[in-house]
Amino acid sequence: MMLGGGHGHGPGDFREEETLGKVYDARLMRRLLRYLAPYRWVAVIGVLMLLLLSLLQLAGPYLAKLAIDRYIGHSDFAGLTRISLVFAGILAAQFVLRVSQTYLVQWMGQNVMRDLRLEIFTHLQRLPLSFFDRNPVGRLMTRITTDVENLNELLSSGVVAIFGDVFTLVGIVVVMLWLNWRLALITFTVLPFLTVATFLFRRFVRQAYREIRLRIARINAYLQENITGMVIVQLFNREKRNFEHFRRLNYDYLEAYLRTIFYHAVFFPIVELLSAVALGLILWYGGLRVFSGTLTIGALVAFLQYAQRFFRPISDLSEKYNIMQSAMAASERIFKLLEEPEQPSFTPPVKHLEHCRGEIEFRNVWFAYHDEDWVLRDISFHVKPGERVAFVGATGSGKTSIMSLLTRLYEPQKGQILLDGIDIRHIPLDELRRAVGVVPQDVFLFSGSVAENIRLGNRDISEDVVRQVAQALNVDRFVERLPRGYDEEVRERGGILSTGQRQLLAFARALAYDPKVIILDEATSSVDTETERLVQEALEKLMVGRTCLIVAHRLSTVQTADRIIVIHKGKIREQGTHQELLALRGIYYRLYQLQVVGLRPSRERETAQTTGAK
Ligand SMILES: Nc1ncnc2c1ncn2[C@@H]1O[C@H](COP(=O)(O)OP(=O)(O)OP(=O)(O)O)[C@@H](O)[C@H]1O
Ligand SMILES: [Mg+2]
Numbered sequence: 001m002m003l004g005g006g007h008g009h010g011p012g013d014f015r016e017e018e019t020l021g022k023v024y025d026a027r028l029m030r031r032l033l034r035y036l037a038p039y040r041w042v043a044v045i046g047v048l049m050l051l052l053l054s055l056l057q058l059a060g061p062y063l064a065k066l067a068i069d070r071y072i073g074h075s076d077f078a079g080l081t082r083i084s085l086v087f088a089g090i091l092a093a094q095f096v097l098r099v100s101q102t103y104l105v106q107w108m109g110q111n112v113m114r115d116l117r118l119e120i121f122t123h124l125q126r127l128p129l130s131f132f133d134r135n136p137v138g139r140l141m142t143r144i145t146t147d148v149e150n151l152n153e154l155l156s157s158g159v160v161a162i163f164g165d166v167f168t169l170v171g172i173v174v175v176m177l178w179l180n181w182r183l184a185l186i187t188f189t190v191l192p193f194l195t196v197a198t199f200l201f202r203r204f205v206r207q208a209y210r211e212i213r214l215r216i217a218r219i220n221a222y223l224q225e226n227i228t229g230m231v232i233v234q235l236f237n238r239e240k241r242n243f244e245h246f247r248r249l250n251y252d253y254l255e256a257y258l259r260t261i262f263y264h265a266v267f268f269p270i271v272e273l274l275s276a277v278a279l280g281l282i283l284w285y286g287g288l289r290v291f292s293g294t295l296t297i298g299a300l301v302a303f304l305q306y307a308q309r310f311f312r313p314i315s316d317l318s319e320k321y322n323i324m325q326s327a328m329a330a331s332e333r334i335f336k337l338l339e340e341p342e343q344p345s346f347t348p349p350v351k352h353l354e355h356c357r358g359e360i361e362f363r364n365v366w367f368a369y370h371d372e373d374w375v376l377r378d379i380s381f382h383v384k385p386g387e388r389v390a391f392v393g394a395t396g397s398g399k400t401s402i403m404s405l406l407t408r409l410y411e412p413q414k415g416q417i418l419l420d421g422i423d424i425r426h427i428p429l430d431e432l433r434r435a436v437g438v439v440p441q442d443v444f445l446f447s448g449s450v451a452e453n454i455r456l457g458n459r460d461i462s463e464d465v466v467r468q469v470a471q472a473l474n475v476d477r478f479v480e481r482l483p484r485g486y487d488e489e490v491r492e493r494g495g496i497l498s499t500g501q502r503q504l505l506a507f508a509r510a511l512a513y514d515p516k517v518i519i520l521d522e523a524t525s526s527v528d529t530e531t532e533r534l535v536q537e538a539l540e541k542l543m544v545g546r547t548c549l550i551v552a553h554r555l556s557t558v559q560t561a562d563r564i565i566v567i568h569k570g571k572i573r574e575q576g577t578h579q580e581l582l583a584l585r586g587i588y589y590r591l592y593q594l595q596v597v598g599l600r601p602s603r604e605r606e607t608a609q610t611t612g613a614k
Contacts, residue, residue: 028331032151035115039108043160046108049101050164056094058171061305063087065179068298109156113148119338120144126342129409130369138221143337147330154327162320165313172310179299179306183289186281187307190274194311197274198318201267208263209322211256219249268315275311282307343408343429351426353419356435356516357385358547360406365415367405375401376412377570383547388560390552392591393567399551400441402567403519406549407436419517437515439542441523441551443502450479451486454508461512469511473538475504499523500531507538518542521551532556555595564588 036043063083071079120143132140176184226233226242233242282303289295360383367376375398383389391399404410405417408424417424424432445453454470455461466486470476478501482488490496497505503523510518520539536556552558559578566574566581566588574586581588 025328025332028328028335031335032154032331035112036108036155038115039111042104042108046101046105046160047163049097049104050160051167053094053097053101054164054168054171056090056097057168057309058175059090060087061302061309062175063090064305065296065298065302068301069296070298073296073298105156105160109152112155113152116148116151116334117144120148120334123338123340123342127340128343128411129404131340133369136221138217138224140337142217142220143334147334150323150327150330151334153323154331157320157323162317162324165316165320169310169313172306176303176306176310179303180289180295183282183286183295183303186285187278187303187310189281190278194271194274194314197267197270198314201263202318202321205260205263205267205322206325208256208260209326212253212260213326215249215253215256219246219253222246222249267318271311271315275308278307278311279304345429346427347425349426350428351422353422353427353431353435357420358435358516359383359385359418359420360517360547360549361416361418361421362402362405363416363418365405365412365417367401367410367412369401369410375570376405379415379570379572381565381572381575383549385547386545388543388548388550388562390550390558390561390564391567392552392558392564392588394591397567398570399567400521401570403438403521403549403551406517406519407433407438434513435515436517436519437510437513438519439503439506439510439521441521443506443523445490445497445502445505447489447491449484449487449489450482450505453490453505454512456509458513465512466508469508472541473504473507473511474534475501475508475538477534478504498531500535503535504531504538507535507542511542515546517547517549519549519551522553522557555592566591 063086067080067083067087070076071083124140124144173184176187222245226246233239282300286295286300286303290297290300362379362381365376365379366374367379368374379402381389391402393399401410405412406419406424408429411425419427419432419435427435446456451463451466454466454475467476470479470486478497479485479488482496488496520542532554539557540560548561550557550561552561558564562577564574564576564578564581565572566586568587574581574584574588576584582592
């Protein structure tokens with residue numbers, strides 16, 4: 001947890017958000033265009049409509065010129081009416097085109113976003129767990145929300161609008177030169193100033209936008225930690241200090257935002273000022289021309305209108321520059337995520353589990369989460385079908401890691417793991433995980449009803465099976481006490497259930513799938529004696545007729561096992577039954593002592609000490 005102090009180091013690593021990248025990257029663009037492929041006709045129609053719109057926009061001022069010079073000047077009433085109708089018609093057409101064009105392009109953008117979110121989501125589901133060890137939740141959430149949103153801006157308001165802006169700009173320049181090239185050149189005298197202003201604006205705003213992104217990412221990460229860690233915040237009276245820290249982050253964000261607002265506030269009036277200067281010049285020089293009879297009044301009016309429209313796309317384009325830039329950076333990040341290699345379902349040749357017997361063998365397995373920091377060293381053991389084996393060892397000795405390898409949550413670097421004599425790498429993941437049921441150390445509950453949490457969305461598991469399983473495992477005892485029974489909503493962190501109850505629910509979940517092998521990673525936290533008894537009973541039923549690997553923290557569980565394997569610092573150090581291991585007076589013996597001494601009342605502790613301690 002990030003507890004105040006430092007600026008966004010540790011879990012929230014914002015370097016990725018910081019990179020700006022190019023405004024235009026052909027490789028990224030080509031890849032983006034592939035997402036447009038299913039909607040290419042919509043895109044083509046959208047662009048055509050945009051071209052038509054630009055043309056219609058060009059027509060307006062020219063019609064005004066005709067109206068003034070041809071009809072108003074000669075008091076031609078019929079002509080004026082006709083041209084006014086055409087003018088109105090063009091405006092109406094522009095309206096219709098604008099509405100449908102906007103809708104079409106946005107429709108396309110939203111659809112592309114939906115496709116992209118689906119692709120990212122399925123991709124995330126297939127990534128190996130080690131990927132999630134490396135990447136904080138907040139960052140992945142950003143990929144699928146904010147980054148995708150940025151991309152949409154690129155598609156809908158970026159690329160298409162830029163296309164339209166450029167087209168309009170070129171059209172206006174051509175028409176202006178054609179109407180009166182001298183007047184056109186006079187208008188263009190303000191362009192150098194405009195170029196400088198735009199260049200400066202872009203540079204400053206770019207920097208400020210980067211700051212904004214960075215600071216909002218910090219706020220989000222801090223918020224996420226404070227909300228998920230609210231218990232600790234409140235218990236340890238951290239409210240004030242965390243508030244202080246948040247206040248600072250919040251202020252930094254405000255400050256960065258105000259900076260961009262300042263640049264905008266300065267830049268757009270400058271553009272307006274320059275366009276006012278240009279209009280003044282046109283009016284003055286054009287007026288002189290009208291006096292000398294080389295320019296009609298209508299042409300002057302048209303020119304003024306064109307000049308006004310000339311500046312709008314220019315300021316629009318400098319805005320779009322930023323959109324393009326952040327969208328390019330966003331797409332770079334999204335594609336990088338999509339390029340992360342997925343976990344293959346199996347390594348060929350594929351071998352199917354026909355009727356799983358539940359025989360397990362580890363052969364010289366070495367495993368490290370990182371490089372060569374070996375967590376497991378040369379682990380070998382064999383479990384017969386239906387056998388119950390307990391794994392004991394100090395915290396951090398590697399028990400959970402062994403279980404993670406068996407379900408291929410992680411892959412070992414060396415050695416082999418066999419199920420029914422088949423290397424598990426050849427077994428399709430879904431078959432493997434159907435055969436091996438897991439009750440994890442930390443039970444995770446999804447938001448949804450109790451029944452849904454047992455069934456986990458599997459339609460093959462009927463309501464009856466859920467009830468049967470729950471009954472067999474003592475789950476129904478507490479479920480019936482819930483106001484709405486099996487339909488009671490469980491919040492995402494399982495708030496309404498106690499640790500013991502959650503454990504029972506996890507048993508039910510595993511049993512409902514009826515696996516041949518059961519892995520039970522006992523919770524380290526102790527539960528009350530009543531729940532302990534319920535859990536114990538449930539466990540007995542869960543284990544019948546299955547191969548069981550139990551990471552045991554409770555003595556009662558260890559003692560019912562056929563065999564105990566003692567893990568110490570990633571190695572198997574002792575194996576045997578409870579009695580055999582006690583007689584060995586080794587690691588197990590010491591662990592047993594600690595447990596007995598730690599959990600029993602002092603009288604028993606004394607006896608344990610007198611009978612055991614050296
Ligand atoms: N996802 C992970 N990434 C990196 N290292 C990990 C990861 N999970 C566990 N480790 C490390 O691997 C070692 C073994 O952890 P493991 O969870 O297997 O221990 P354990 O025996 O199950 O402990 P406990 O009894 O506390 O549950 C520990 O040193 C731990 O720091
Ligand atoms: Mg563990």
